[in-house]
Amino acid sequence: MLGAGATAGSLLFAGSGAHAQGKPSELKVGITTFLSGSASVFGVPAKQMGELLFEEINKAGGIGGVPVRPIFVDEAPGTDHLVGEFRRLVQNEGVQLIFASISSGSCLACTPLSDEMKKTTLLWDCGTQRIFEEGSHPFAFRTQGYGTPEVLAPLLYLLKHKPDFRTLAVINQDYAWGRDSWELWKAGMDALKPGVRVVAEMFPRFGATDFSTEVTRLLAARPDVILSTSWGGDLVTLLRQSAERRLFERSTFVLPIAEASMQILGRTMPAGHIIGARGDHFNNHPSPKDPARLKRFVDMYRAKYNEYPIYPCHHMAQAISAMQAGYAKAIAAKGGGWPNDQELANAFRGLTFDSPTSTITLREDGQGLEDQIVGLSSFNDKYPFAVPKDMILFPAAMVSTPVGQKSTDWLKTLKPEILAQVPAPIAG
Numbered sequence: 001m002l003g004a005g006a007t008a009g010s011l012l013f014a015g016s017g018a019h020a021q022g023k024p025s026e027l028k029v030g031i032t033t034f035l036s037g038s039a040s041v042f043g044v045p046a047k048q049m050g051e052l053l054f055e056e057i058n059k060a061g062g063i064g065g066v067p068v069r070p071i072f073v074d075e076a077p078g079t080d081h082l083v084g085e086f087r088r089l090v091q092n093e094g095v096q097l098i099f100a101s102i103s104s105g106s107c108l109a110c111t112p113l114s115d116e117m118k119k120t121t122l123l124w125d126c127g128t129q130r131i132f133e134e135g136s137h138p139f140a141f142r143t144q145g146y147g148t149p150e151v152l153a154p155l156l157y158l159l160k161h162k163p164d165f166r167t168l169a170v171i172n173q174d175y176a177w178g179r180d181s182w183e184l185w186k187a188g189m190d191a192l193k194p195g196v197r198v199v200a201e202m203f204p205r206f207g208a209t210d211f212s213t214e215v216t217r218l219l220a221a222r223p224d225v226i227l228s229t230s231w232g233g234d235l236v237t238l239l240r241q242s243a244e245r246r247l248f249e250r251s252t253f254v255l256p257i258a259e260a261s262m263q264i265l266g267r268t269m270p271a272g273h274i275i276g277a278r279g280d281h282f283n284n285h286p287s288p289k290d291p292a293r294l295k296r297f298v299d300m301y302r303a304k305y306n307e308y309p310i311y312p313c314h315h316m317a318q319a320i321s322a323m324q325a326g327y328a329k330a331i332a333a334k335g336g337g338w339p340n341d342q343e344l345a346n347a348f349r350g351l352t353f354d355s356p357t358s359t360i361t362l363r364e365d366g367q368g369l370e371d372q373i374v375g376l377s378s379f380n381d382k383y384p385f386a387v388p389k390d391m392i393l394f395p396a397a398m399v400s401t402p403v404g405q406k407s408t409d410w411l412k413t414l415k416p417e418i419l420a421q422v423p424a425p426i427a428g
Contacts, residue, residue, distance in 0.1 A: 022337065022338045023064065023065065023066055023338045024066060024096065024338070025066070026066060026067050026068070026069045027062070027063055027066045027067065027068045027069070027096055027097070027327075028069050028071060028093060028094055028095040028096055028097075029054075029068060029069070029070045029071065029095060029096070029097045029098070029099065029323070030071050030073060030085075030086070030089035030090075030093065030095040030097070030098040030099070030100075031047070031050060031070050031071065031072050031073065031098070031099040031100075031124075032072075032073045032074075032075045032082060032085065032086075032098070032099065032100045032101040032102075032106065032110070033046050033047055033072060033073075033074075033075055033099075033101070033102055033125075033312075034074065034075045034076050034102055034103075034232075035047065035072065035074040035075070035076065036074055036076045037076040037207065037233075038207050038209075038232050038233030038234060039075075039076065039102060039103070039207075039231075039232040039233065040076070041232050041233055041236070041260070041261075041264065042102055042125075042231065042232050042260055042310070042312045043074075043075065043076075043102055043312070045305075045307075045309065045310055045312055045313050046102075046124075046125070046312035046313055046315065046316040047072055047316075048301075048304070048305060048313075049301060049309060049312075049313035049316045049317060050070055050072075050316045050320065051070070052300060052301065052304060053316070053317060053320050054068050054070050054320070057320075057324070063323070063324060063327045063328075064327055064328075064331050064338065066338075071089060071093055071095060073085045073089065075101050075102055075103060075106055079103075079105055079106055079108075079109040082100075082101065082106050082109060082110060083109050083110065083113065086098065086100070086110050086113050086117075087113070087117070090117050090119050095119070096119075096120075096341075096344070097119070097120050097121075097122065097323060097344070098110075098114070098119060098120070098121045098122070099121075099122050099124045099316075099319050100121055100122075100123060100124070100126075101123070101124075101125065101126055102125045102126060102312070103126060103175070103176075103177070104126045104127055104128035104130075104147075104175070104176040104177040104180065105175050105176045105177075106126065107123050107126035107128060107131060108128060108130065108131070108176060111123065111131055111137050111140045112137075114137060114139040114140045115137055115138065115139060115140075118139055118341050118342070118345075119139060119341060120139050120140075120141070120326075120341065120344050120345045120348065121139055121140045121141070122140075122141055122142075122143050122319045122322060122323065122348075123140060123141065123142040123143070124142075124143055124144070124315050124316060124318070124319035125144065125312055125315045125316075126142075126177075127145075127146050127147040127150060127177055127180075127181070127257075127278065128146070128147055128176050128177060128180050129146050129147045129148050129180065129184065129401065129406075129407040130176075130180065131146070131367075132365045132366055132367050133401070133405075133406045133407060136365070137366060138345060138366075139341075139345045140366055141322070141348045141349075141351075141362050141366045141368070142362075142366060142367050142368050143315070143318045143319045143321075143322040143353075143360065143362070143368050144278070144279060144315045144318050144319075144360070144368050144370050145278060145279050145368065145369070145370035145372065145396065145400075146367065146368075147177070147180055147181050147184055147407070148184055148399065148400060148401050148407040148410075148411070149370070149372050149394070149396060149399035149400050150181075150229075150256055150257065150276065150278050150279075150372060151181050151184045151185050151188070151229065151256055152184070152188055152394075152399045152411070153256075153276065153372035153374050153392075153394040153399050154254050154255075154256040154274055154276045154374050155185060155188050155189060155192070155254075156192075156374075156394065156399070156418070156419065156422050157274055157374040157375075157392055157422075158225065158252075158254055158274055159192060159193060159419055160392075160419060160422055161274065161376070161390075162224075162225070162252055163193075165196065165224035165225045165252070166195075166196060166197060166224055167196065167197045167198075167199050167221075167222075167223045167224045167225070168189070168196055168197070168198055168199070168223050168224065168225040168226070168227060169198070169199050169200035169201070169202070169218055169221055169223040169225075169226050169227070169251075170182050170185070170198070170200070170201050170202065170226075170227045170228070171200075171202040171203075171204070171211075171214055171218070171226065171227075171228050171230065171238065172202075172203055172227075172228060172229050172230055173203070173204065173205075173206045173208075173230050173231075173234055174203035174204060174205050174206060175206045177229065178203055178206075178229065178230065179203065181229040181256070182201070182227075182229070183408055184407055184408065184411060185227060185229075186198075187407075187408045187411035187412050188411040188414060190412070191411060191412050191413070191414045191415070192414055192415075192416055192418070192419070193416075199221040199222075199223050200217055200218065200221050200223065202214050202217065204234075206234065207233070207234065208234055208237070209233075209237060210237075210241075211237060211238045211241050211242075212241060214238075215238075215241050215242055215245055215247055218242075218247055218251070219245060219247060219250065222250055222251070223251050224251060224252065225251060225252050225253075225254055226247070226251045226252070226253050226254070227253075227254045228253070228254075228255055229255075229256050229257060231257050231258075231260065231261070232260075232261075235255070235257075235258065235261050236261050236264050236265060239253075239255075239258075239261070239265060239268065239269060240265070240268055243268050243269075243270065248270045248273065252272075252273060252274065253273040253274065254273070254274045255273065255274065255275050255276065256275075256276040256278070256374075257276055257277070257278045257311075258275040258276065258277075259275060259276065259277035259278070259281060259282060259310060259311050260277075260310040260311050260312060262275070262377075262385045262386050262387065263307060263308060263310070263385045265385065265386070266384060266385050267379070267384075267385070267386075269377055269385070269386040270377065270386075271376070271377050271378050271379055271386065272376055272377060272378075273376065273377045274374060274375075274376060274377075275374070275375060275376070275377050275386070275388055276372065276373070276374045277311050277372075277373055278311050278315075278372075279311060279314065279315070279355075279357075279370045279371070279372060279373070280357050280358055280370070280371045280372065280373040280393060281310075281311040281314040281315075281356075281357065281373075282373055282375070282387060282388055282391070283298055283308050283309070283383070283387065284382075284383070284387045284388070285357050285373065286391055286393075286426040286427065287393065287426055288356075288357040288358070289354075289357060289358045289359060290354075293354075293356060294356050294357055297309065297317065297356040301313060308383075314355065314356055314357070317355065317356055318353070318355045318356075318360060318368075321353045321354055321355065322348070322351060322353045322360075322362070322368075324353075325351055325352070325353040326344065326347045326348045326351055326353075327339070327344070327347070329347040329351065330343050330344050330346070330347035333346075333347065348362055348366075349362065349364060349366070350362060350363070350364065355370075358370075358371055363403060364403060365403050365404075367400075367403075369396035369397065369400060370396050371393055371394060371395055371396050372393070372394040372396070372399060373388070373391050373392070373393050373394075374388070374391070374392055374394065375388025375389055375390055375391035375392070375425075376388060376389055376390050390425045391425060391426050392422060392423055392424070392425050392426070393423060393426060394422070394423070395423075398418075398421065
């Protein structure tokens, strides 16, 4: 359904051309995602999309003629639990591939295990830039974008949309992603618009359910801009409590990863605020590579679950598409034989594969290059929740840190002239 990428052959690499000794009876894939807790509003839809796609793959003959069996693991109990589950999946379950994880903290804990256990690991959703900037991981590959482009694109949009802002407050979850994303934003903002006064820095605990103290502080500080890279139930609660106390009327919110919360919020999310999708995953994407493919993707999920797929669904689909393309490439390179762990990992380096909206390439350090869409929240007759208008599609190469550099260092070198390179909004 998704297509496997121009360089890797067909998405559904059925068994007819891959008869070889050494094939397993089934291809076990370990997948870590949030199945409980506040973050399950991300993790469960991703699991549901994975189940739909794996069912399609198996109906079409599996991968290389081998049926796929996903084994889902709950990420909610924490990193110590997840590390143990990673080892169990490899040593006891015999998985050939692992998808990990949603939380940046989880990915930071699990990625070193891919090196130790020499097991190909697809980082299917986590955003921390530290993964590939603080070391080399030859068995790990991120099949989507990451924190730097996901933060820089909304910053550039803000600087084009509201260039005269003078004060800003940040309210982020107190863990790796919340801290890292603020560091990225601050480095870029100081380089592109020095002199902005930060009137509040707040990091409530991950999974907080009451933001009344923080909202009171924001009402008193009256910042021109409020940044939050929070997500899941935390973001939904924050925005509901902000709306109740009319905070949206006083400040412009910048929400780089808010797409997944729009359906839950419905009309509670006001118009005119900056929203992103950790990629180009909006259902009203103005210029998908293959509109028919995106429509099939959306319609399939809606038909089963009566809701629109959110960006974790796209990220799960991307990991599955990369998996299919990687196995197709590895099997072809072996003349139809089944790849071992090292041969499989080798196939992912430089791999190109299709997503529901575009095409993604894994560069030499393992990082995927994914375009970013940012727009202003708005309402229309088609959707009962806020969707973006005046969307700008930022090319991945424009907003991604070059290989071999650290994001915070690179962001500090940016010049205001980059704003002249920002594409015009896409009519749609």
